[in-house]
Each structure stands twice: as structure tokens, then as C-alpha cells.
Amino acid sequence: MPTTDSTTTPRERYRQQVRAEVKEKAWQQIAGSGASALSLNAIAKQMGLSGPALYRYFANRDELITELIRDAYRSLADAFAGAADPGPGPARLLGLARVLRAWALADPHRYFLVYGTPVPGYEAPQDTTAITSEIMSTLLDACVAATPRPAAHDGRARAFEEHLTDHRDWAAGHPDASPEALGLALSFWTRLHGALSLELAGHFTGMGLDPALLYTAEATSLTAG
């Protein structure tokens, strides 16, 4: 980060620099073997330091992982908010879909750290939930814009939309959102995660399919039905 607090002492600046480098190496390690293989000693060695040196910067392994997860959530929320190109609803949703895939492909293991199998023996920190609802809020904005009116209905998913009218606490910041919009947000999330996570896990390799086209097809399906 080039921007530095003006009241920061040189020592503190150095601290932040080293912390950042530790995290950077941690991400490299995660990119290679996943989060469960993350090792403080290995990071230290990679930085030319002794193992115990890192305990000046992080209380323990869990604190480091917690920070990495929070940074990942933060990064995704920022990417989402940055794609706030307003415009017609459907186009905006497609924009979010594109941003999501780009963010995931940039670092697949980071994506799985957020949405994948939970790291064994690790409990997610509290404050990621705040960022989660930030992400959901950006998504809901686009979904509200993409569902202009209680459109013509095929009646199939009725049961679920009734359920949504009764269970909308997770969309507390959007009292204006129709059940259709809520359902759209959930479909966006689950469908794109489905296509994306199977692609990242390599389940399409050998099938000769273009994952990008499959992904786009699923994304467009959201505003077509």
C-alpha cells in the first residue's frame, strides 16, 4: 500500500511492511497447496527469517489465517462495489457475474477460502459476516433493478417465494426488494458458484467444454426465465 498514515512512525511503517510481506508469501503458499497446508515456518524460511520471528507480527497461525480470510472477503466486496456501473438491471447483473468470475480466476484458492469447504478445525471470525452482507447488498441492488415488476409467473417456484416473503432477515437493508428479487439474488449466488467452483476444481477438464461459455449461459439464464 503506497498510502501511509502521516502520523505513522518509521518503526510502525516497517511493521506493516513485514506483515504485508508475510501475508503475500502466505497467499503464494495457499495458491500452491490450499489453506490447510499453510505453515508459519515455511513462510519464515521463504523470507529469510527464523520461524519464531513471525510471532512479532502475528500472535499465532490462526490469527494469520483470520486476516487472510478477512482480506479475501474485503477484496471481493470491493471488486463487487467497483462494478457498480449503473444501467439497466440485467446488464448490471451480468457485470457482477463477470467481476465474480474474474476475481475467482485471479486466485482460485482464495475463492475457495471464502466459498469452499471450511478449513478443518477453524472457525470463521465474526466480522466477515459484516462484509458478507455488504456483498449481498451490492448484489441485491442489482437484483432489484433487474426485476421491475412482479412479472408473469410460471408458478413453479411459488413455494419458495412464499418462503422468502416470510424469511427475509438476511436482506434487512432492502425492504424494497420483492420476493422475486430475493430469489434472483440467491439464484445468482448458487448458480454461479456452482459453475465456478466446478470449473476451478477442474471438473470440466477433459470434457472439451469452454467453461466461460457455460458460465455466461448460466448468468444469462438468470434474467431470462
Place this chain on the structure above:
Amino acid sequence: MPTTDSTTTPRERYRQQVRAEVKEKAWQQIAGSGASALSLNAIAKQMGLSGPALYRYFANRDELITELIRDAYRSLADAFAGAADPGPGPARLLGLARVLRAWALADPHRYFLVYGTPVPGYEAPQDTTAITSEIMSTLLDACVAATPRPAAHDGRARAFEEHLTDHRDWAAGHPDASPEALGLALSFWTRLHGALSLELAGHFTGMGLDPALLYTAEATSLTAG
């Protein structure tokens, strides 16, 4: 397994029994902490054996994991084939969807062993691909039955269906399948995996949603569009 080969010697029968018990304990361990935490020594201790004793039954840790993965694939393929309740296409697809969720909920970590983040440093064995296409074949059968004719089209997913007509090697056993049927199979897979994996990873907890309803809504969306 109660069924035993009649030509089997008692010693061989005992071997198979112990192998089965090792796998059983392995699954219990995986159910607790995921596959990357699987430990031969821990299994041995749990069975009242010494660590090295297991090397009579499995060449090494990788061979054990390979067998577990293959058994998981086998189990899913059998569950799918068992749901071959013929009948109208859409109902058959819904049946498969139900079976998939039940199978996943019975052992979430087993599901992730098949469709989740790949185990770090582990390469999937060759012969699972055969079972994979078995599963895909059952699914394609239902999809062909569910897409009677090149129905009225909204034209949105056109690009992808053109792509599918050119890239259908993965459906080699189903030359009769229309691009719509192929796309339906892929949507079945990705959408249901999306809803299911987010549920299993606990991403809906705290939202007050009923994952079963969400899942059913996604399943019915397949044959509604």
C-alpha cells in the same frame, strides 16, 4: 458385505474384513475433519492396532485415499442408477435431484471428496472417470426424456447451445441427445452443486432460509425455463 465369494479362503475373507474396517474408520475420520487430515496412525490406534500393521492392507496412504474416492464415486453412481424410476422426464429429473441431495447430506465430506476442492497434492485416479461418465449417463437419460422437442426458444443461451453441438464428446454414449438436453444436464449439475455445496459448507446458516426449499426451487427451475 454379507455376500462373499464362495472360492474365498478364510484368510482372504479376514483380509477383506479388516480392509473394510479400516475404510470405515477412515470415513469416520473424514466426516470429522475432512480428507486432508486423514491419518493412518490414528486409524490404527482406533482399531487397537499398531501403525505399521495397516501396511499389510494398504500400500500407503495414497492407496487408501484412492479407494475411498473410488468407493464414493461408486456409491453415488449406484444411488443415481437406483433412482431410475422411469416416468415423465421432469419428474425423473426431480427424483435424481432428491437422490443427489440425500446422498450428499448423508455424508457431506464424502460429497466434497468427490465434488469439492481437490485434496492438495493428490491426483485423482484414472478409473473414477469411468464412473463419472456412468453418472453422467444416468443424468443424460433423464434429460433426454425431459426435453421432448427443440422447444420454443428464448434465444439467450444460443451461443452456448451452438458450442454444445460442436463439443459433445463428453456425451459420447448419447448421440440422440439434443443440445438442449446436454445443456439441461450441465445446468442440473452446476445449479444443484451450487445450492448443495453452499448449504453443506454452512453458508446459509444464520440467514434463516430453508435450504431444502431453495434446493427444490433450483431443481424445478431446470424444467420450467
Place this chain on the structure above:
DNA sequence: TGTACATCAGTGAACGCGCGTTCACTGATGTAC
């Protein structure tokens, strides 16, 4: 500007742990005559 002191980054040794895996060996089970 120089000296005295406090702060703090980093080291090296050590602890205890669990892992996968090998090896020589014991003892029980099955087989052949």
C-alpha cells in the same frame, strides 16, 4: 551533539507432537505329507 536508557526485531536452542514409512522379528494360522 553526545550520552544513558528503553524499545523492539530477530536468533538459536529446545519442547512435544504426530506424521508416513522401513525393518527385523514373534507368533499364530493354514498346508502338505
Place this chain on the structure above:
DNA sequence: TGTACATCAGTGAACGCGCGTTCACTGATGTAC
């Protein structure tokens, strides 16, 4: 039915490894007078 031998399950010690984490300590950097 009994004896001689081969097969094989399981043991215990050992090797080498890497992990997270603690602790007492050195040496450099910053601060106060």
C-alpha cells in the same frame, strides 16, 4: 492324526521430517535529557 514347513498378521523400535510455539538472549534502532 500327527509332524514339518510355509505363509502371513501384527509388534516395537527406529528414522527423518515438519509442525506450532516458548524462552532467554543479542544487537540494532529510536527516545529523552
